[in-house]
Amino acid sequence: MGFTTTQLGIVYEKGNGKNGINEIALALKKSKSQIYRALKDLDKMNIVRIKRRGFELMSNTHTSYLVNNLLNHPNLISLLSGSSIQIIQECLSITSVSKIVDKTKLNNATIYNWIKKFQKVSIIKKINNQYLFNTKLWADLKNFIIEFKKFNDSVDPRVKPNSKIYFKNKDLIVFSTKTLENASFTAFSKYKEFGINILTTKNYYSLPFKKKNVVDIFIDSLYVVEKEKDFRNLLFVALFYLKNKKKLGKINNIILNNIKKILKGEHINDYPSLLEIKERAKVYNIKV
Incomplete structure (x- = not known):
């Protein structure tokens, strides 16, 4: 379960004090329908709750970590989109690109592309041709990745919620x-x-x-x-x-x-x- 930049932008803008759908749509240069579609997905991730008028951020652990990370590091809006979180998760323990390929089924080019982006901001460090998450500099991001994985592992549309x-x-x-x-x-x-x-x-x-x-x-x-x-x-x-x-x-x-x-x-x-x-x-x- 990954994010789009629109979804992350919504979380950032909401955390930054913007409340109205129109206000957020204007800030992100998106249509209201695009915002509503993104909100539906965020609702499934238990990050927002859609209300009759607008929406609110959930108060659970993974949402709190996500909001704090985005507010402190707005560049994460682009760095946490797409398949990036899958790659970061694998790098929480030292790993190689071939192992990431095996676990995520992503292709080499995609993985190397993300790793280069992560290295530029020191999210991931290279150790003897292997890669490891930089906990010293990004402890709060690691906390989010761990908590979001726990949530993802506990839900799936194929089974009932009590499974x-x-x-x-x-x-x-x-x-x-x-x-x-x-x-x-x-x-x-x-x-x-x-x-x-x-x-x-x-x-x-x-x-x-x-x-x-x-x-x-x-x-x-x-x-x-x-x-x-x-x-x-x-x-x-x-x-x-x-x-x-x-x-x-x-x-x-x-x-x-x-x-x-x-x-x-x-x-x-x-x-x-x-x-x-x-x-x-x-x-x-x-x-x-």
Whole structure:
């Protein structure tokens, strides 16, 4: 979810004291209809609330950070538009252009173009052909990027507002609810079909509809435990891996890598121990 310069301009002008639609349209040299269209999108981002007469800025965390950043650095109106926020998010930890391409699916030219712009104002610094966000100079911007990502990760038009989202991109969304949904069961809701019958307090789903194979189900499980490091779920992930080891061995994931270390005898905090895995594996007749 990205911004247009018009949307950011509206937030800036509102934060700067301009209240009327006509006044803001004049300041931005836009038509009233353009302003209203931009406001509808900002409303979906929970940044403004449209009222019968005009609109107001929301008082949530990501909006507060955005307003303060724009008022202190008006040049961010152009620097936070389009796909720029996706790139900044990836640079919160040191990364390379190839990794940004993999994560965002943006092309090299677009990424390099934005990075050059960010480097000019020291938002991003280059370290041995890799890139890192400059927290020392742009701490408030980092706070906005983090909070806006949290918001984006928690909402999606494909699912109901009460859904818990674990993973999403344009091709897939993995989520849970306590109700029945018109979506494919996945993750722990499918474990019983593979011999691990467990009771869950919620239903795990994915969209679009797809016949899930063992790899799909396991990867979706990893998405869940990445967001919610529940001890019980980690234990069942370990059991599912052991039961389907031949088909799942090539998956590269930090949680799975930790489970493999535990199975070799290592102790990792907040994970089930080898003894606990062995004891539960006996219940399901799984060889450790």
